Amino acid sequence: MAKWMVANRSKIAQVAAFVLTIVFYVGAFPPYDFPEAGFVVLIPFLIWFRMGPTLKQVAWTGLLAGWVAWFILIFWLSHVTWMGLALLSGVVGLHFMLWCVGTFWLSKRLLGKGPWMGLPFAIGTSALWVVLEHIRGWVFTGFPWLPLSASQWSRPIMLQSAVFWGAWGISFGLALLNAGVAAYMLRIVRYSRTDTKTFCPEFYLALIVFVSMTFLQTRHISGQDREPLFRAAAMQPAIPQNEKWDASLSREILDQIEKNTLLLAPMKPDLVFWPEATLPYPIKGDTIMQAWIERLATQIDTPIFAGALVAESDEVWYNGVYLIRPKWGMYPEYYAKRHLVPFGEYIPLRSVWPWIEKIVPIEGDLYQGEGVSLLPLSMPSRTINIGTLICYEDVFPSLARKSTLEGAGMLFVATNSAWYGQSAASFQHMAHSVLRAVENRRVVFRVGNDGWSGWIDEYGNVRDELLDEEGKIWFSGGTTWKVDRDKRWKGRETFYTQKGDWFVAVCWGALLIAGLIALRYKGALQD
Incomplete structure (x- = not known):
């Protein structure tokens, strides 16, 4: 032998x-x-x-x-x-x-x-x-x-x-x-x-x-010197992917979103975060949808950062995140996703190889966003510019870095993990947000349609996560957390943020x- x-x-x-x-x-x-x-x-x-x-x-x-x-x-x-x-x-x-x-x-x-x-x-x-x-x-x-x-x-x-x-x-x-x-x-x-x-x-x-x-x-x-940032609510609707765009279920979906959001109001959050593409219709481009969410934000008297499609015209659509303010309504600017998912949000080389539509039947391509488009959260004591990343974007270091360079005081990741069921994808995806938090020394707040939702401090510690009674992340619900930050990094940039992928x-x-x-x-x- x-x-x-x-x-x-x-x-x-x-x-x-x-x-x-x-x-x-x-x-x-x-x-x-x-x-x-x-x-x-x-x-x-x-x-x-x-x-x-x-x-x-x-x-x-x-x-x-x-x-x-x-x-x-x-x-x-x-x-x-x-x-x-x-x-x-x-x-x-x-x-x-x-x-x-x-x-x-x-x-x-x-x-x-x-x-x-x-x-x-x-x-x-x-x-x-x-x-x-x-x-x-x-x-x-x-x-x-x-x-x-x-x-x-x-x-x-x-x-x-x-x-x-x-x-x-x-x-x-x-x-x-x-x-x-x-x-x-x-x-x-x-x-x-x-x-x-x-x-x-x-x-x-x-x-x-x-x-x-x-x-x-x-x-x-x-030697951390932490200060309260805000009390934030995470609303997780857990809408199955095969129902998300079903027009016959749109009323039921909106009722579920409204119910989950209203349950958060008594917790007195300073803002409410919704995940990626939460609504069945665009906010910009659909006056009924815009009026519905503006009425909800005013009813709970809390700003809502909402993921939804953007319809600039019949041809030009974006995957976006809006800021909806109580009484004031929709903030005039919105964040449009900068890095789209091929074969999920657009078909590469569609004009060169038109036959590919038969293999990947996407009805129409989304357009790519151009800038970081920070969304300002105005509170009595301060205004915090929030940099947004939609779903897949937090795996690209350069996108979080550009948002921080433009002045983001924190990063918000809105994602729709229902595509991948109750799988390891949610946890693997969250791991990238940990890296982005440490690289830029910025708090990262994540909300998923069906998990993982929580927040990560500037040092990569998962401070809170949304779990049900059985300790699972895949469910419909929400909660609020007190989010804080280390004052030592307020307004400061890391060497990596300044120099990039040197x-x-x-x-x-x-x-x-x-x-x-x-x-x-x-x-x-x-x-």
Whole structure:
């Protein structure tokens, strides 16, 4: 048995890398929420690379592992489209394959060429991971869902350095930790066989970076000076997606929304938040609908931030969020969604490939919003400009950053998670709001049509969430919370908010340097 294992160690390592990577990758994210899996998710492949696989084996194993892991992670997409689930998980799996191929190439040329070559390898493979995450955020209109940094959403101590280098730096630090631990594990195996001690600089670099981005950042959390912001209400109607646009049910839907909102009035909120596309008709462009919601806001004597469609004309429609004020009515400006979901809110290349409408029968394209359009909440003591993100937009760091740069005192995320049923999508989506809160040091208030609703402070702590008696998020109801903020960040911007994705450019440079160093060397790995 021992001889067989030695003779087949590369195949065993290949199978182990495939299985363990899927387990760790899936386990690191909601709903399983084992963030420590992010510390080891890349180690199985990094160790297998040292056992002599071919480039073809690496490519196919990486593609299949990535495809299966992502198929499980975004299985909730099956509620909308099975074909989309298969294709999208394959595309994201392709990015993991590219990381495997690039890292394997670096390992073939750098490792075994002296202990110090471990540094450009570890930095290069970590930079490659960040570069591919960034590319995933814009290729084919972008799907930056669940970056490695999102695995740490429930560990705020891991996220505080995002104020400097954004969530990209957290992903880099985790990838570097994987590379350093893998190198140290191989060093221990080598020592047990040969009794030869070797220096492992990448491991110590990984520890330095890990400590720098965690324990040294506790100074941000300590010494908070919190002040009350407002008392906010979250109204969650839980309208099933197959009923949302059914004209025969519109009266029933409006009655449910009104009932839930009126139940919140005795709690004396300063404002009420509704989720994305709450109403069955647009507010702007439909005078009856506008009069209905203005009457409701006046009745409860509370401003309503309402998600609903916008009809500027018969042809021009937006997905928007309005501010409806008691007595004064609809605020003249509204927020229009800036990043639309392809094949959900519009069909790409409709004019070039008109046949695609037969596969994705969307009646008409929504138009893309242009600006951040802050909505002002006026209270007796202050006015707070609220930056809005609609649904999918909070997975794009640049959108929250632009709203903060324009003066947003807090961020509001309105979403319609009923598309994906009672699934992990709600929790995975919420994890991105945690990252946006820390990056910009802004409170994030989220309201979903059917979960997740709650608010997150500037340090990534989930302060409150809307739960029923059984502790579940999927139900029709609402509540109010006292929302506060740290005065130290009032009117201030983080380094990341000011400079943006500068660290991605650093990673491109680090990857280029590692590649140039690697080009100096040729040959196979040395065990």
